[in-house]
Amino acid sequence: MNREKIRKAYNELAESYNKLIDHKPHNAYYDRPNTLSLFESVKNKSILDAGCGPGKYAEILLSQDAQVTGFDLSSEMIKFAKKRNTNQGTFFVHDLNEPLTMLEDNSFDFVLCALALHYLEDWSLSIKEFHRVLKEKGQLIISIEHPFFEYNYYKSTEYFKTEPVKCTWRGFGKPVEINSHRRPLGECLASITENGFYIDKLIEPKPLKEFEKLDRKHYKELNEFPAFMCIRAIKK
Ligand SMILES: C[S@@+](CC[C@H](N)C(=O)[O-])C[C@H]1O[C@@H](n2cnc3c(N)ncnc32)[C@H](O)[C@@H]1O
Incomplete structure (x- = not known):
């Protein structure tokens, strides 16, 4: 089952992911600043x-x-x-x-979901649960892999399909196979707008200058074509 593969992969990655997350270019100088700007x-x-992964977003938000x-x-x-947020x-x-049965209705001002939704085959239950736990006019802030980037990266030939995909990450020490799902842009947006939200802002992010010093190749590529997308949606 895909979810067991994902759990195993992230359990294996956790230590080095946690070690690298503060300055890993795609996270620190691409995803986080753009998502946090929402x-x-x-x-x-x-x-x-x-x-939440190793709690880096939480660390920043708690510090505020x-x-x-x-x-x-x-x-x-x-x-x-x-450990990071003792x-x-x-x-x-x-x-x-799974439903968030441990969380009450109308209890959060914001739900953040950064770079996690593409692991799910179907987003609708999660988005409905985010809607339920958010207060009136609460905000859902997400970042995802850009559907056009994924279509190219995974060499898909069926844009309109939601399909399982996999790749091998080599940037965290030992190579780890990562399984996820790619889907068309319309599907991503419909999951949000058909489950009680309107989209207020969408960013196709650009990397910060700090990225260039650490990884010139990807800095250049990300200035030419986006790999992620950040969205702010408001509970209707
Ligand atoms: C790329 S990491 C992002 C972590 C964190 N949001 C950040 O941006 O630093 C993706 C995270 O999603 C988690 N994840 C994947 N599938 C999940 C699921 N079905 N339910 C909850 N978390 C999941 C992984 O375990 C991993 O920690």
């Missing part, structure tokens, strides 16, 4: 970080006086999220494919 002030706001609850499929990632925030293991 938040207005988070001071005293409650944030659910879905697919937000209250953060994070969950992840990988128990190893959750260990690092707790005595702050709440972190637990949970699968995005």
Whole structure:
């Protein structure tokens, strides 16, 4: 089952992912600054970080006086999220494919889901649950792999299909196979707009200058074609 493969892969990756996440160019100087730019002030706001990984986003949001609850499929990632944010925030293991029964209706100002949704075959249950736990006019902030990038990267020939894809990550020490799902842009947006949200802002991000010093090749490529997409959606 795909979810077991993903859990195993992220459990294996967790230690080096946690070690590298502060400065890994695609995260630190591409995804995070662009996704975080979608938040207005988070001071005293409650944030659910879905697919929180080793808690780097949580660390930043907690440092800005937000209250953060994070969950992840990988128990190893959750260990690092707790260690990174000792005595702050709440972190637990949970699968995005399952209802968030432990969380109350209308309890969060923001839901953040960074670079995690593409692991799911179907986003609708997660988006419905994000809608349920958000307060009135609460904001869903997500980053995903750009559907056009994935279509090219995975050499797909069936744009309109949602299909399982896999690749091997070599940037975290030992190579690890990563299984996910690619889908067309319309499917990504419909999952959001058909489950109680309107889209308020969409960014096709550009890398920060710091990226160039660490990885010139990808800096150039990301200035020519986006790999990620960041979206802010508001609960209707
Ligand atoms: C690329 S990492 C991103 C981590 C974090 N959001 C960040 O940006 O630093 C993807 C994370 O999604 C988690 N993930 C994958 N599938 C998941 C699922 N079904 N439920 C919860 N988390 C999941 C992985 O374990 C991993 O920690």
